[in-house]
Amino acid sequence: MELAQEEEIRRIQLELEHMLSQIEREIPIYLFTKPGVNDVFSEAARQGIRFFRQLTDRVKLREFDLAHETAGQLGVAHSPTIVFDPDNYNIRWLGAPMGEEAKIFLEALMRIGTQSSGLNEQAAAVLERIEAPRNVKVFVSPSCPYCPQQALNALKAVVGKPDLISLEIIDIQANPDLADQYSAHSVPQAFSDDILIAMGAQTEELFMASLDKLEQQTVFIPETDAEEVTTDLVIIGGGPAGLSAGIYASRSGLDTVVLEKGVLGGQVALTPLVENYPGMKQVGGKTLVDIMVTHALEYVNIFPGEEVIDIQPGEPTLVQTSRRKFYTKSVLLTTGASHRHLGVPGENRYSGRGVSYCATCDGPLFKDRKVLMVGGGNSAVTEALHLKNMGVDVTIIHRRDQLKAQKFLADKLPENGIDIMFNHRVVSIEGNGIVEKAVLEDLVSGQTTEIEVNGVFMAIGYEPATGLAGKLGLELTDDGYIKHDNYRTKIPGIYVAGDVAGGYKQIVTATGQGSEAAMTIFEDIINPYWKN
Numbered sequence: 001m002e003l004a005q006e007e008e009i010r011r012i013q014l015e016l017e018h019m020l021s022q023i024e025r026e027i028p029i030y031l032f033t034k035p036g037v038n039d040v041f042s043e044a045a046r047q048g049i050r051f052f053r054q055l056t057d058r059v060k061l062r063e064f065d066l067a068h069e070t071a072g073q074l075g076v077a078h079s080p081t082i083v084f085d086p087d088n089y090n091i092r093w094l095g096a097p098m099g100e101e102a103k104i105f106l107e108a109l110m111r112i113g114t115q116s117s118g119l120n121e122q123a124a125a126v127l128e129r130i131e132a133p134r135n136v137k138v139f140v141s142p143s144c145p146y147c148p149q150q151a152l153n154a155l156k157a158v159v160g161k162p163d164l165i166s167l168e169i170i171d172i173q174a175n176p177d178l179a180d181q182y183s184a185h186s187v188p189q190a191f192s193d194d195i196l197i198a199m200g201a202q203t204e205e206l207f208m209a210s211l212d213k214l215e216q217q218t219v220f221i222p223e224t225d226a227e228e229v230t231t232d233l234v235i236i237g238g239g240p241a242g243l244s245a246g247i248y249a250s251r252s253g254l255d256t257v258v259l260e261k262g263v264l265g266g267q268v269a270l271t272p273l274v275e276n277y278p279g280m281k282q283v284g285g286k287t288l289v290d291i292m293v294t295h296a297l298e299y300v301n302i303f304p305g306e307e308v309i310d311i312q313p314g315e316p317t318l319v320q321t322s323r324r325k326f327y328t329k330s331v332l333l334t335t336g337a338s339h340r341h342l343g344v345p346g347e348n349r350y351s352g353r354g355v356s357y358c359a360t361c362d363g364p365l366f367k368d369r370k371v372l373m374v375g376g377g378n379s380a381v382t383e384a385l386h387l388k389n390m391g392v393d394v395t396i397i398h399r400r401d402q403l404k405a406q407k408f409l410a411d412k413l414p415e416n417g418i419d420i421m422f423n424h425r426v427v428s429i430e431g432n433g434i435v436e437k438a439v440l441e442d443l444v445s446g447q448t449t450e451i452e453v454n455g456v457f458m459a460i461g462y463e464p465a466t467g468l469a470g471k472l473g474l475e476l477t478d479d480g481y482i483k484h485d486n487y488r489t490k491i492p493g494i495y496v497a498g499d500v501a502g503g504y505k506q507i508v509t510a511t512g513q514g515s516e517a518a519m520t521i522f523e524d525i526i527n528p529y530w531k532n
């Protein structure tokens with residue numbers, strides 16, 4: 001070995017010794033092996049632990065055969081398995097600290113030896129919220145540079161909550177059977193209680209949030225304990241209308257918050273694929289939501305999981321949520337709408353797999369295919385014409401003997417060669433992974449027939465979320481949407497935009513309305529029309 005290399009190794013050793021000198025207590029480590037099984041990994045594990053033992057006398061190694069009763073007592077079944085400090089923690093390593101994984105081993109010693117999770121304040125606050133046990137598995141490999149970060153996140157969670165959280169770090173090369181069982185063919189992957197909670201490395205806040213919610217979180221929104229918040233604008237609803245309004249209002253100089261009772265992104269979060277948002281030929285609904293939320297967070301405070309239950313207009317207006325009070329100069333209602341469902345077997349199962357509520361959105365996917373359009377009003381007829389225009393073979397199914405749609409629209413159906421099956425209803429939707437047929441009932445004869453189709457579109461109405469508007473005594477249109485004039489409702493300081501305001505129910509129209517409403521609000525705050 002050359003002198004320069006020897007000096008470098010010595011320098012690294014000294015650095016490690018210095019780091020490990022911070023360990024305050026003994027760390028018992030048990031190594032379980034079974035001769036003839038994964039011998040290379042067993043030897044690497046042994047050598048790895050011995051290496052660290054040379055650097056600190058705090059590491060106490062005990063070796064066991066997998067057949068030893070201690071393995072049974074601890075529930076260890078794989079060779080090699082390293083168990084860290086079993087009296088205080090439930091941390092196992094199925095494999096050996098080789099390659100990139102050596103960093104994880106060092107961190108494990110540091111966290112356990114100092115009994116400190118080392119979590120930042122926000123991540124620690126999320127971890128604190130977890131009240132039920134979590135059995136975490138992190139799949140790693142020696143050649144994966146991203147794995148140490150994710151394994152370290154999990155280690156920090158265990159050290160922060162040793163009574164509730166257990167951890168298995170699983171090397172996929174030493175344990176291909178487990179990798180197959182969990183389909184963990186890319187690393188790192190993290191599971192909690194056998195639910196996939198993260199693919200790839202995350203920040204520690206996002207890991208803790210994913211562990212808390214038991215699903216992968218991609219945007220972290222810090223929480224606040226404030227009981228009262230004073231602001232210029234409260235936006236109710238974190239869908240595209242609310243998020244766009246937030247960006248425009250904040251950029252105009254208004255102090256703005258967005259309150260969302262459920263999933264950020266509103267209906268977009270439920271949309272598998274969006275193909276008509278300008279600039280993005282195809283984008284997953286969840287991805288589009290992440291992009292919008294990340295952008296909005298640059299400007300506004302978002303309060304997720306916060307339902308508005310009451311609004312008392314005044315100067316200031318009081319907005320009461322399930323968690324706190326907001327005092328504000330103005331309120332924008334972007335509470336959205338939801339499609340009415342038919343409620344027949346197969347409808348939910350095939351939603352996004354042939355069942356659609358939006359011809360504008362999904363129509364192009366059915367070009368040269370056969371679909372049903374359920375409904376008989378203006379929407380059903382307009383959407384059927386839209387589908388026909390896109391090259392879709394469409395038949396309208398209506399339960400009455402005549403359409404509710406306006407005559408000039410209905411007349412266009414025969415002109416465009418669209419068949420109508422009057423007095424029929426869909427009884428069920430069937431298929432094999434995707435829609436293949438619908439069962440129809442003739443409401444006059446009572447007979448049922450099967451019809452082969454690739455899709456079933458529904459246009460049986462919307463349910464706008466007007467509960468708060470009702471409490472405020474706001475007027476609704478005949479279709480049930482909130483009446484407005486340039487986004488102003490009849491109550492000064494209360495505005496409305498997006499699907500709940502009626503019109504075309506699309507992401508672009510919602511974002512357009514949200515931004516326009518924000519500009520109106522800005523103008524009114526500068527120059528209140530009701531005071532002139």
Ligand SMILES: Cc1cc2nc3c(=O)[nH]c(=O)nc-3n(C[C@H](O)[C@H](O)[C@H](O)COP(=O)(O)OP(=O)(O)OC[C@H]3O[C@@H](n4cnc5c(N)ncnc54)[C@H](O)[C@@H]3O)c2cc1C
Nearest residue numbers: 237239240241261266267308336361498499505506507510
């Ligand atoms: C399955 C599906 C597929 C679609 N596909 C497309 C598509 O491909 N392209 C397209 O352009 N459009 C599509 N749309 C329509 C589009 O998603 C909507 O038009 C758009 O999301 C409307 O935005 P919004 O902000 O007005 O309302 P929403 O997206 O409905 O958001 C309203 C939000 O307000 C929240 N909220 C309601 N009440 C309260 C309260 N009291 N307190 C706090 N929060 C509250 C709700 O939880 C919700 O998150 C689709 C819709 C669905 C359902």
